């Protein structure tokens with residue numbers, strides 16, 4: 001039977017493949033009985049900034065916006081011009097609407113207090129993920145987490161508004177600037193993916209209700225750091241090779257995560273000598289992807305603990321990250337546990 005992609009799917013849902021993001025956000029607002037529309041507007045603001053950053057990444061080579069910016073961020077990493085441009089674009093979009101009271105960004109040393117005490121939401125963002133791939137035309141991304149503030153609206157923001165565990169996220173998502181540009185997000189009611197139609201300037205629903213395969217045969221890890229890996233990781237990766245898994249590593253977390261989410265696989269960034277607590281940041285990289293992973297039936301751990309249960313202690317804190325198909329992440333955690341037990345014998 002030939003399936004006509006333009007026919008609404010048979011689920012009878014009000015939306016189907018081809019629904020615009022705007023319409024989808026409006027329809028899904030009904031998931032929240034007391035919704036005031038602020039979260040919906042915030043998601044739209046993020047989508048708009050993503051369209052602008054998409055344009056900038058597409059023309060990076062032409063417009064002399066590739067290359068280093070000539071400054072380092074709080075983590076001592078050299079900032080790329082596009083890191084700074086993306087940061088400015090998202091900062092503007094997030095501060096315009098009035099829904100946000102504070103922003104945590106990879107490119108900002110401290111919390112950006114928007115002096116907007118009537119703002120309900122706190123946003124943590126990695127404006128440009130995969131910075132090492134910007135100048136070589138490889139997929140890069142943006143990652144965002146949204147929290148409801150804990151302190152009363154109208155009062156100044158406090159530490160407790162910022163240092164929330166990932167389990168408190170009300171929404172999270174990423175944008176993938178790749179062969180096509182996609183926005184994938186969750187509000188706790190499943191994961192949906194939207195593809196950007198440049199000629200119309202619109203995101204359209206292309207991947208409704210994403211569910212990750214429970215297992216897979218892809219592993220993503222920077223093997224160049226093997227010498228630093230703990231025994232459990234070494235033996236797990238050996239087992240992947242034993243089973244003839246495909247090694248796939250783009251070096252852009254968003255892109256590696258997205259592939260494994262759709263095809264089944266595991267991404268690992270363990271502790272290394274250079275980064276004893278792992279490289280990736282809890283507040284604006286791991287938490288968002290862990291929320292999406294779990295909403296898509298996958299799993300995210302630091303090797304022992306569920307990422308979403310980790311209570312943050314510092315703004316730019318790092319965490320080891322094992323994320324992807326449930327059975328693969330559980331396997332890897334078993335190898336880590338086993339190696340630990342053998343250490344104590």
Ligand SMILES: O=P(O)(O)OC[C@H]1O[C@](O)(COP(=O)(O)O)[C@@H](O)[C@@H]1O
Nearest residue numbers: 126128129130131132222251252253
């Ligand atoms: O080069 P390495 O050590 O393998 O690290 C690659 C990882 O670092 C990152 O680039 C870190 O993110 P940023 O580019 O946002 O700093 C991830 O996207 C990627 O998975």
Ligand SMILES: [Mg+2]
Nearest residue numbers: 126129130285
């Ligand atoms: Mg990143």
Ligand SMILES: [Mg+2]
Nearest residue numbers: 106126128129
């Ligand atoms: Mg970044």
